[in-house]
Amino acid sequence: MLLLLQAHGPAALLLLLLLLETAAAAPGPPLSHSPWKEQAPQSPNLGVDVAQDASRGSEGLAAQWNPPRCGVPDPPTSPGSRSGRNRQKRFVLSGGRWDKTDFTYKIVRFPWQLVKAKVRRVIAAALKVWSDVTPLTFTEVHSGEADIVIDFTQYWHGDNLPFDGPGGILAHAFFPKTHREGAVHFDYDESWSIGNHLGTDLLQVAAHEFGHVLGLQHTPVSKALMSPFYFFRYPLQLSEDDTQGIQYLYGKPKASREVQEEQLHPPEVETNEITHEQAALMWGTDKNKIYFFQGRGYWRYNPSTHQVDNVYPRRMADWRGVPQEIDAAFQDESGFAYFLKGQQYWKFDPVQVKVLDGYPRLIGQDFFRCSAPSNAF
Template sequence: LPSRIIRFPWQLVKAKVRRTIEEALKVWSDVTPLTFTEVQEGRADIVIDFTRYWHGDNLPFDGPGGILAHAFFPKTHREGDVHFDYDETWTIGNSLGTDLLQVAAHEFGHVLGLQHTAVSKSLMSPFYIFRYPLSLSEDDKQGIQYLYGKPSPEPDPTPTQPAELPQPDLETNEITNVEAVQPDACHAAFDAAATIRGELFFFRSRYVWRLRAGKLQDGYPALASRHWQGIPSSVDATFEDPLGNIWFFQDSQYWIYDGERRVSGPTPIVELGLPASPVQAALVWGAEKSKVYIFSGGNYWRFNPHRRQVDNIYPRAMADWRGVPPEIDAAFQDELGFAYFLRGRDYWKFDPVQVKVLEGYPRQISQDFFSCTPSS
């Protein structure tokens, strides 16, 4: 099978990258009849690229940390494509950054048809943890040999076609970092929530959940600090302003990020015209996302992110939001313009036309957003 590298990571010389890619493919060819050859032009069955953010496949990267790479399964519209996040600190054979050999071997497993496994210490685990030397677990080996068979005594120039396996709803798999014990969304009361870059993020303690098109993405929950270095250990409120800046609040301070780069903070919220008390929630509201509301202590303020000041230092009462409880934990707006207000493990859906909460609410966050079994 021919493979081709389109672009290279800036930290590593091309010759080392080529050797590492060859070694990552050899992990699989050693236990199957498959053979791989690099080509530098023309058609290739495996196309490797180091790219950034939005890059044409509707699966944007997120800067340093978080999502490291993704690949497309056989018999999908981009089969054979393997994308690495250019903004990672790629290394080879050490834990000073992200080890290219381990991530590449994992992604090549997906290109060949393997899905993630729940078996610990497997190469096809959805979480990146540096291990050296690289090796396949018995589960990895059995999976790839189920698809392609065992090595032939004499190499077969025509690799066998992979056995049919059911493919997941998403035709790509992403690998991300993991550490520590992660909270369970089915039993969590979230601290904050926001729509950021068109995706829905829920925050609890140090962790963040990421939903794309209503589906929780692989590798989440993850540490929020992997997206936003220097973010406080927990977040009281967050929103993305019309300029694309991401604001985080904790206690009586706030931080501003441009993507994953911190622009400012911590800064006292009194400089925004707010009282020196914790912000409970923030809501970006309206078709043009032109209105920002900040909630605290049963009151709310309209906030102007361009001037970085509230419109009036005197707040209004939560009673304006008919049907919404006076104390809330988080708020966000969906793509249809509905607002969602969270308190504890429940949420209220707010109609922008009727200007009140819809009938049938509150409902459980865990059930509707994370497909958990309803709790009594």
């Protein structure tokens, strides 16, 4: 280029400037062909995906960040299936039901984090969630065959549904009328805990999987126990959707069971009228369980019927470790109940259904930071 300029002088320089100006003005490729633009997500599509996830329930946009969940596949969605009104028929078609109401269960292996006795209590409590609203009964056996077989295992374990280590898939179970009916598998590598946020709550996951064993599918109803995604809720309770589903399959509790409970816990008062109550407790995730206490008995008030349940009053012995003649009661944000009497209080664990060890304690010392009483005379 330098030799060209030297040979032709100013005319060559002028020609070069014209060529450069023409090249600068030439149009480039359209923006729609930009590689970055083609790979960028389109905002209209993103809006559709978010709306679809939100419409499925399961705690809003749970699927967007892949929280821990049950390993049982979700049922196929169809128009009109978002409402709980269609859920009962789907249970029957997807899971079927057992032809019995009295079940045996066996625990094959246990998680390493928890002692066996606690695991057995939690499994029994998880099954009781379902037996409380149905005529079903569950009895543990330690040998031989069982209707429900519970195992803590890891990765590939023989059913083509491998676990994935901590997080992700927590457990899975098999429906009635299938080749593995009654099998319940928990991921051994999870950090299993009981009634706290320190790990994965075994009670909630177990109760969910037992719902599958009994024939229930996943539900899109928010806050239901049978939602596919794990969210810690305490204390554990069935939603109205869960209750309607299981009672569609097996019916409501038999009246004879209520009679047997009354015989085991005979009330001291022959009426369900509440007079001169000493304390009241609003309990549950939504504080929708209301209990009234008086003397040696207690009543449960049903807000939906605006009446006291007809199997009450019951004896205070049901609240293991709580004294009679309490003065007050309340629930904390973690679901524990506190019972106050005189200068002492008792902390009640709804999972183990008893007062925690180390109680009673002094109200003034723990709640008001009063100094410990002196033993000097």
